[in-house]
Amino acid sequence: MGSCIALAGASEVLRLPDDNLERLPQSRAEELTLEPGDLVIDGSLVAGFEADASCLQVDASGCAIVPGLVDCHTHLPFAGWRAQEYALKIAGTPYEEISRRGGGIRASAQALVMGSNDQVLAQSRALAAEALRHGTTTLECKSGYGLSVEGELRALLLADALLDQVPQAGTVTALLAHAVPDGYTAASWMDEVEGMLDAVVSETRASALDIFVESIAFSNDDLLRMGRLAHERGLALRAHVEQLSSHGSVPVAIAAGARSVDHLSCMPLSDIPALAASECAAVLLPGAEFIGNEHVAPGRELADSGAVCVLATDLNPGTSPVVSMPLIAGLAVRRYNWSVKEALLAMTLNAAWVLGLSGSVGALSPGRRADVLLLDAPVSHIPYRFGHNPVAAVIIGGRPVWVREDHRWRFEAVKP
Ligand code: NIG
Ligand code: FE
16 A cells, blocks of 8 residues: 555444445444454545554554544634623523524624624634544534625635635535524515525535524525525525424425424424434534523434434534534433434434535545544543543544644654
8 A cells, every 4th residue: 555544453443334324324323333443544545444564553552543523513604702692691581582682693793794704714714623623524614694695605705715724624505594684574585595596506615505494583484495496406405493492394394305404402202203204314403402501302212213313513603602523422422312322423424414425424434535533532431521522633534634742652653
């Protein structure tokens, strides 16, 4: 082999039961294996599992080797923060009330208008760098704080620029129906959305449309319309549903052809079988549930039903100012009663599937891109040492892009 690297002698290597899988129902998560072993990287790709003496050696003893984490739901890029809203939430003010008072999404839209492109990108790059140190090697970016035609297009172009400027690969989602902009009704804003799609498709890299269905935002009818628009343009459909209250949006999203339904904190148990039987993934966001003291999504029931389950940070300045996927795993394991394998499946292969990338990332399979994490302990420590960052090294496309100080010695032979 030419430029191969062998991560040798790990105590655990997380592998799929079948290297070619592109998604896996959560009910089969225990089929993932965690045996001791090696991982061989050739150039930018995973090559195999037996260290070859001709490769540059990285001593992985005592470490777990897992695929790079895929954060498939973030609201990067955004401008500023909204810490004062958190104090209001702690004092008991509901999110809907904060939003009606001009906080919430509108406040971040205002900050985005005020910020220069350079300022927005600098803040967002710093957050992507922090996510990288916590193991995020692929991320989704959304618009949604534009709240005008020009603003949404600018946000999408900023998302494209961000992905060009960070080590992570990623996708861009056009969250064109996030809040109803001033001067519009939901229906008249949806007309604007329809009118801007030519520009979205031709000028930006957006590969999905998204919508927030809630009493303070858009309706199930708007969701169906967004689904038709996505279908016409060959874009995926994502949907924020059942977050703050139930609107029966899960079957509507399935009918609209959604790739994923995200949040689900308030979804009725009776909608689970239809979701499990569909192609649509359940993206759970326990960071938003925790910060907002929201209902807890039926994570255990969804997993047992055979649905494809996914975890993400929902990184945004309002409901989830959370960057760390290991922290999200810790919340999911405790609050949904999930195993560590379930949490890892939900933040690797299945998350990559939501982004349409599971042919190339999300698993340590030969031929997939070598996005790999070295963890400082067995995977059982991810949820258990809640708040500790277990990531010792991050490899993207076969290249070490971050190595924690106390693990540099392992990489003596492989200078980043
Ligand atoms: O995913 N729910 C709607 N959108 C975001 C929150 C946006 C914000 O508060 O800025 C979410 O939670
Ligand atoms: Fe979100």
